[in-house]
Amino acid sequence: MHLVTAEEMRRLDCITIDRLGIPAVALMENAGRAIAEEIIAFCNRRGKAGMAGAPRQGGGAAHSSAPLDASAWAAGSAHGEPAARSGARGVAFAAGATLRSGGPGGGPASPPKLTISGDAALMADHAESEHWLVLVGKGNNGGDGLVAARHLREAGIAVSLLYAVPPESLTGEAALQRDAAAAMGLPAAVHGGGSPVFAGYSGILDALLGTGAAGAPRGVYAELIAAANASGKPIVSADIPSGLNADTGETHEPCIQASLTVCLAFLKRGLLQYPGAGAAGRVVVRSIGIPAGLAREEGLSAYWLTPDVLEGVLGVDVRRRRAPDGHKGTYGHVLVAAGSLRMSGAGLLAARASLRAGCGLATWAVPGKLLPLLVGAAPELMLAGAGGEADGTWNAAAAEEVLKLAGQRDVLAIGPGIGRFEDDKAWLKAIWEGSECPLVVDADALNILAECDYGSWRQRKAPVILTPHPGEMARLAGVQTKKVQRDRIGLALSFARERGVTLVLKGAHTVIASPDGRVFVNTTGHPGMATGGAGDCLTGIIAGLLAQGLDGAQAAAFGVYLHGLAGEKAALLRDDPASVIASDIIEAL
Numbered sequence: 023m024h025l026v027t028a029e030e031m032r033r034l035d036c037i038t039i040d041r042l043g044i045p046a047v048a049l050m051e052n053a054g055r056a057i058a059e060e061i062i063a064f065c066n067r068r069g070k071a072g073m074a075g076a077p078r079q080g081g082g083a084a085h086s087s088a089p090l091d092a093s094a095w096a097a098g099s100a101h102g103e104p105a106a107r108s109g110a111r112g113v114a115f116a117a118g119a120t121l122r123s124g125g126p127g128g129g130p131a132s133p134p135k136l137t138i139s140g141d142a143a144l145m146a147d148h149a150e151s152e153h154w155l156v157l158v159g160k161g162n163n164g165g166d167g168l169v170a171a172r173h174l175r176e177a178g179i180a181v182s183l184l185y186a187v188p189p190e191s192l193t194g195e196a197a198l199q200r201d202a203a204a205a206m207g208l209p210a211a212v213h214g215g216g217s218p219v220f221a222g223y224s225g226i227l228d229a230l231l232g233t234g235a236a237g238a239p240r241g242v243y244a245e246l247i248a249a250a251n252a253s254g255k256p257i258v259s260a261d262i263p264s265g266l267n268a269d270t271g272e273t274h275e276p277c278i279q280a281s282l283t284v285c286l287a288f289l290k291r292g293l294l295q296y297p298g299a300g301a302a303g304r305v306v307v308r309s310i311g312i313p314a315g316l317a318r319e320e321g322l323s324a325y326w327l328t329p330d331v332l333e334g335v336l337g338v339d340v341r342r343r344r345a346p347d348g349h350k351g352t353y354g355h356v357l358v359a360a361g362s363l364r365m366s367g368a369g370l371l372a373a374r375a376s377l378r379a380g381c382g383l384a385t386w387a388v389p390g391k392l393l394p395l396l397v398g399a400a401p402e403l404m405l406a407g408a409g410g411e412a413d414g415t416w417n418a419a420a421a422e423e424v425l426k427l428a429g430q431r432d433v434l435a436i437g438p439g440i441g442r443f444e445d446d447k448a449w450l451k452a453i454w455e456g457s458e459c460p461l462v463v464d465a466d467a468l469n470i471l472a473e474c475d476y477g478s479w480r481q482r483k484a485p486v487i488l489t490p491h492p493g494e495m496a497r498l499a500g501v502q503t504k505k506v507q508r509d510r511i512g513l514a515l516s517f518a519r520e521r522g523v524t525l526v527l528k529g530a531h532t533v534i535a536s537p538d539g540r541v542f543v544n545t546t547g548h549p550g551m552a553t554g555g556a557g558d559c560l561t562g563i564i565a566g567l568l569a570q571g572l573d574g575a576q577a578a579a580f581g582v583y584l585h586g587l588a589g590e591k592a593a594l595l596r597d598d599p600a601s602v603i604a605s606d607i608i609e610a611l
């Protein structure tokens with residue numbers, strides 16, 4: 023599934039309207055209807071869970087706002103009018119008309135039933151216990167909310183509108199929807215400042231700000247957002263939670279904290295990155311008539327990482343089929359140069375994970391002094407001494423040993439548990455320039471890299487994959503960690519492009535960016551994976567996949583995806599995500 027920025031969304035929108043001739047108002051109609059359907063599904067789920075919304079109290083005048091006009095309020099007082107609502111529920115009956123005779127087994131024919139059903143998506147199970155307040159902004163997001171309000175009303179759900187600004191200031195399609203809502207007699211009020219009262223409502227539809235928002239919500243918008251959050255009512259957001267930066271996932275102060283976000287047409291980048299992903303609640307993406315293929319035609323290259331994307335965009339065989347006549351040489355040989363006296367476990371985890379990822383052979387290279395201590399640590403691994411100091415630490419001269427070993431292997435992974443040592447920059451430069459196989463760089467090797475002018479180093483032919491967590495990324499990019507987290511997708515993309523590397527920016531919803539400008543956001547995994555050594559496992563997994571012939575982007579993306587899945591499986595086995603440790607992730611691969 024494609025991920026879009028607000029600007030890209032506007033472009034796709036324009037193409038649909040201008041080139042395909044689909045009217046903007048039709049898109050808005052589809053959007054609003056989709057939102058209404060999702061609200062109804064939300065209400066039905068809530069009803070089934072035995073937590074039906076608070077019963078309505080006293081019609082629509084439960085907030086301290088001025089009514090739009092008297093007729094709208096008058097009509098609104100008729101919310102509960104049974105005739106108007108039952109007619110709106112659509113048809114749902116079974117007719118016994120016989121279409122054809124005959125039945126199975128040749129027995130007496132029972133007349134087949136002709137079943138005619140109504141618009142199931144717009145049927146609320148307990149409409150009478152629902153009353154939704156729609157917060158309407160000035161732009162098209164507000165227009166979507168107005169359409170949704172009409173459809174909710176048609177489904178028999180009481181709806182009231184609360185405009186953030188005088189409705190006269192709405193323009194274009196949103197103004198059309200304003201008039202339609204008024205003509206339908208939906209009760210409406212204009213926010214008059216202060217704190218609206220939400221007590222009578224069972225839910226709030228946030229249609230204040232969408233992709234046209236700029237900066238933090240101002241004035242009445244900020245007031246309404248803060249009050250809605252404080253109300254404790256479930257909030258459904260139209261397109262994005264108001265107050266969210268649709269591109270980066272940054273949440274402004276204030277930002278709607280939604281239970282559900284009905285995202286329209288294409289998934290907005292900001293909904294997949296924290297803290298925005300946390301503010302959005304459950305996200306449903308609904309098509310509204312903009313052809314999905316437009317994103318590809320327009321060359322958009324940001325994706326939510328799913329098995330479909332792994333296969334269709336990246337060309338990965340997610341079933342990991344092996345040739346019937348394959349042998350260990352077929353699946354490649356990984357060299358992991360990692361671990362030192364005090365952190366040997368990091369190397370062990372990475373090397374074991376590479377085997378579990380399916381490579382044919384793995385060699386673990388450590389400072390020679392450690393070798394005797396590690397014999398038998400994992401019987402499947404080959405061990406190699408790579409020089410180093412008498413106390414089991416690495417030194418610059420060890421690079422030569424690593425290069426010798428790498429020359430006979432398919433992939434080299436470096437960094438986990440190596441620590442910092444004298445002339446470590448020379449060590450890294452020698453390996454970077456001298457190795458001809460794909461290179462995975464992690465942990466302290468990244469910290470070393472951050473201190474090097476590696477742009478001036480000899481160009482490598484084989485791919486480089488960097489796997490920083492946000493702290494390491496901050497050092498690599500020369501910015502503060504806060505800045506890394508503010509726009510993870512944007513930073514990963516520009517870094518990968520500029521530096522010609524595949525970048526794996528780890529953390530919740532890891533971002534994978536390739537030097538050709540593609541970017542993928544992974545959502546497998548969970549916070550239980552925030553445990554020492556989990557990243558070392560990922561390094562090994564990516565190396566193991568590279569050894570099997572996947573290219574840099576394929577191995578990085580598939581590796582991150584599998585790593586998260588394994589973390590999820592490990593949590594299930596443990597019955598508690600918090601108990602997962604790195605070895606569990608390897609065992610769950």
Ligand SMILES: NC(=O)C1=CN([C@@H]2O[C@H](COP(=O)(O)OP(=O)(O)OC[C@H]3O[C@@H](n4cnc5c(N)ncnc54)[C@H](O)[C@@H]3O)[C@@H](O)[C@H]2O)[C@@H](O)CC1
Nearest residue numbers: 035050161162163231232233234235236237238239240261
């Ligand atoms: N394909 C599309 O792009 C479609 C978009 N639709 C909806 O339209 C939305 C985008 O509509 P618009 O571009 O009209 O923008 P918005 O509806 O997000 O609102 C922008 C308006 O809000 C005000 N505003 C902006 N930033 C503000 C701030 N920080 N504080 C207070 N007020 C602020 C400005 O007056 C501006 O005109 C989407 O999110 C979606 O909900 C749908 O109608 C269907 C089609």
Ligand SMILES: Nc1ncnc2c1ncn2[C@@H]1O[C@H](COP(=O)(O)OP(=O)(O)O)[C@@H](O)[C@H]1O
Nearest residue numbers: 491528529530547548549552554555556557558
């Ligand atoms: N909240 C989270 N949700 C999903 N994955 C997470 C979360 N926190 C950490 N992870 C994953 O766990 C791994 C931790 O790696 P890292 O920070 O390098 O740890 P270490 O250096 O101890 O191995 C990364 O792959 C990261 O994406």
Ligand SMILES: [K+]
Nearest residue numbers: 231260262264
């Ligand atoms: K919104």
